[in-house]
Amino acid sequence: MSDVPKTDNRSHRQGIGEATQVVASLWFSVGKETLSVISLQAAKSHRNERIAVNVLRGAAVFVIFAIAVLIVYLAFEGTKTFSVDKFPVWKFLFSSDYDPGNNLGGSAVFITGTLLVTGFAIVVGGPFGIAVGVFLSEVAPARMAQILKPAIELLVGIPSVVYGWLGLTLLVPFLRTHTSSPSGFGLAAAGIVLSIMILPTVISLSEDAFRSLPVSLREGSMALGSTRWQMITGVLLPSASSGLTVALILGIARAIGEALAVQMVIGNSSQFPRGIFAPTASLTTEIVIDMGGAPQGSFQEHVLFSMALLLLLIAMALILLVRFALRGRG
Amino acid sequence: MIDVSPGSVDIREKLNAIHLNVFYGSFQAIKDASLKMAAKTVTALIGPSGCGKSTFLRALNRMHDLTPGARVEGEVTLDGQDIYAPDADPVVIRHRIGMVFQRPNPFPKTIYENVAYGPKIHGERDKATLDATVERSLRQAALWDEVKDRLNRSALDLSGGQQQRMCIARVLAVEPEVILMDEPASALDPIATSKIEDLIGELKKEFSVVIVTHSMQQAARISEYTAFFHLGEIIEFGTTTNIFTRPREKKTEDYITGRFG
Numbered sequence: 001m002s003d004v005p006k007t008d009n010r011s012h013r014q015g016i017g018e019a020t021q022v023v024a025s026l027w028f029s030v031g032k033e034t035l036s037v038i039s040l041q042a043a044k045s046h047r048n049e050r051i052a053v054n055v056l057r058g059a060a061v062f063v064i065f066a067i068a069v070l071i072v073y074l075a076f077e078g079t080k081t082f083s084v085d086k087f088p089v090w091k092f093l094f095s096s097d098y099d100p101g102n103n104l105g106g107s108a109v110f111i112t113g114t115l116l117v118t119g120f121a122i123v124v125g126g127p128f129g130i131a132v133g134v135f136l137s138e139v140a141p142a143r144m145a146q147i148l149k150p151a152i153e154l155l156v157g158i159p160s161v162v163y164g165w166l167g168l169t170l171l172v173p174f175l176r177t178h179t180s181s182p183s184g185f186g187l188a189a190a191g192i193v194l195s196i197m198i199l200p201t202v203i204s205l206s207e208d209a210f211r212s213l214p215v216s217l218r219e220g221s222m223a224l225g226s227t228r229w230q231m232i233t234g235v236l237l238p239s240a241s242s243g244l245t246v247a248l249i250l251g252i253a254r255a256i257g258e259a260l261a262v263q264m265v266i267g268n269s270s271q272f273p274r275g276i277f278a279p280t281a282s283l284t285t286e287i288v289i290d291m292g293g294a295p296q297g298s299f300q301e302h303v304l305f306s307m308a309l310l311l312l313l314i315a316m317a318l319i320l321l322v323r324f325a326l327r328g329r330g
Numbered sequence: 331m332i333d334v335s336p337g338s339v340d341i342r343e344k345l346n347a348i349h350l351n352v353f354y355g356s357f358q359a360i361k362d363a364s365l366k367m368a369a370k371t372v373t374a375l376i377g378p379s380g381c382g383k384s385t386f387l388r389a390l391n392r393m394h395d396l397t398p399g400a401r402v403e404g405e406v407t408l409d410g411q412d413i414y415a416p417d418a419d420p421v422v423i424r425h426r427i428g429m430v431f432q433r434p435n436p437f438p439k440t441i442y443e444n445v446a447y448g449p450k451i452h453g454e455r456d457k458a459t460l461d462a463t464v465e466r467s468l469r470q471a472a473l474w475d476e477v478k479d480r481l482n483r484s485a486l487d488l489s490g491g492q493q494q495r496m497c498i499a500r501v502l503a504v505e506p507e508v509i510l511m512d513e514p515a516s517a518l519d520p521i522a523t524s525k526i527e528d529l530i531g532e533l534k535k536e537f538s539v540v541i542v543t544h545s546m547q548q549a550a551r552i553s554e555y556t557a558f559f560h561l562g563e564i565i566e567f568g569t570t571t572n573i574f575t576r577p578r579e580k581k582t583e584d585y586i587t588g589r590f591g
Contacts, residue, residue: 142398216435220497222396224448224504225425234451239438 209243
């Protein structure tokens with residue numbers, strides 16, 4: 001009984017709809033007469049509880065259903081390349097003969113492109129992001145960190161088309177004039193844009209990883225006469241390794257799935273890049289470019305679905321890796 | 331008024347706190363505390379919870395530098411030199427004045443790497459020297475026989491008592507002159523506690539030890555000198571025997587006879 005008044009209070013706060021319900025239930029109670037007011041309120045609060053639980057359960061079931069449909073549909077359509085069109089899986093993965101009009105679906109160029117731009121982004125943006133995370137957690141004055149942290153988290157919310165647009169208007173002309181690249185479009189442009197895009201994720205998560213380390217580790221190191229730099233490299237970095245791994249993996253996940261910004265600067269040429277500044281294409285950019293023109297049920301559409309399926313599998317593998325890395329944290 | 335005035339106890343001091351005040355923001359945790367800590371002896375700091383004894387201890391190797399909002403006034407001299415002087419380097423000071431904490435704080439590394447960490451950051455690169463230092467420190471901490479076959483296992487796998495002795499070994503490895511201990515046995519069981527106490531008895535032959543303890547029995551067992559803290563002030567200081575048998579202050583007597591605290 002002790003929680004009844006609390007529940008009742010809450011229902012009063014919920015407004016007119018709830019109020020009419022209360023009136024109705026009181027009227028109902030008068031009609032029944034056998035039940036005391038107290039016990040009827042208890043019953044009502046239990047009914048609310050049941051409704052709430054069912055609403056939440058319904059929401060959860062719907063989401064799980066939607067995700068399941070998505071995965072099953074993608075798996076079904078994505079394997080038609082191999083089941084219906086009899087195109088060998090190994091050719092899809094390792095051949096670069098891509099001419100869907102002539103039933104050639106070798107996607108090695110796009111897979112390579114995805115791996116290269118993502119690798120570029122994580123090699124450049126990863127260490128940089130971790131460095132800023134260390135700075136915010138260990139070096140920056142408290143006031144500065146208080147201002148910078150939300151500012152950086154805000155960057156996550158910038159639409160990718162904005163990053164792509166800035167890449168297109170600032171970075172591509174810069175690369176065109178200052179490098180060997182004739183157009184400026186290419187692997188480097190895409191990699192740099194992605195490096196910047198993953199920074200907020202990596203910074204924010206690696207800062208959290210450092211902040212979650214106990215003060216006792218810092219004190220233990222300082223009490224041995226270490227400098228702050230020795231403490232960071234010798235104790236904090238290795239201690240935060242699982243959290244930093246998560247930061248990097250989620251950075252990779254963000255980079256690998258990005259389509260729009262990459263598509264705007266990568267050059268979209270279905271060939272292996274001949275250098276770091278040469279144009280190429282990735283799984284996401286190829287899907288974006290070709291999906292409009294692919295006839296329904298065609299081989300081309302099937303191949304695009306296969307690429308989408310591959311992206312989904314990579315994303316799933318990354319999430320599993322995160323789980324694995326976090327388990328080490330205990 | 332109090333027994334800490336210079337000269338009242340004849341001590342050849344290693345560490346000397348002179349009119350020390352410590353503030354957390356506007357709260358004054360230590361009020362005008364002066365204390366001489368002798369070389370190669372154990373000085374115990376006792377008092378009820380919240381009396382400032384840990385705060386005082388942490389002022390002795392500038393650990394408060396790491397606490398935002400903490401401020402220290404006054405002097406602490408190590409062999410006559412003020413560790414709060416503007417040109418004093420806290421890194422050098424903490425090298426010479428080591429600290430063992432209330433809870434064992436092993437780094438998530440191997441036992442070997444934990445103990446070798448200090449010598450390494452102070453520039454020792456030679457593997458043979460490091461090996462020797464690790465063995466010597468672990469022997470001094472009475473842990474060698476228990477861990478010599480698993481030096482490359484994680485320090486986190488050790489028991490609490492072993493972790494604490496390893497943390498002591500880690501401090502010994504940098505060869506400090508003073509070892510500060512903040513209730514080093516309070517998180518340990520009685521057997522581990524008695525091992526730590528035996529160890530402190532050995533350590534004072536070479537090092538100056540200042541230990542904060544909750545347990546008056548422990549202070550009586552291991553220390554030569556005892557300072558009694560209450561509400562941020564040093565109420566009484568003297569030889570441990572005098573403090574426990576002939577306290578001169580009423581508050582000290584009340585505390586050691588268990589009337590408060």
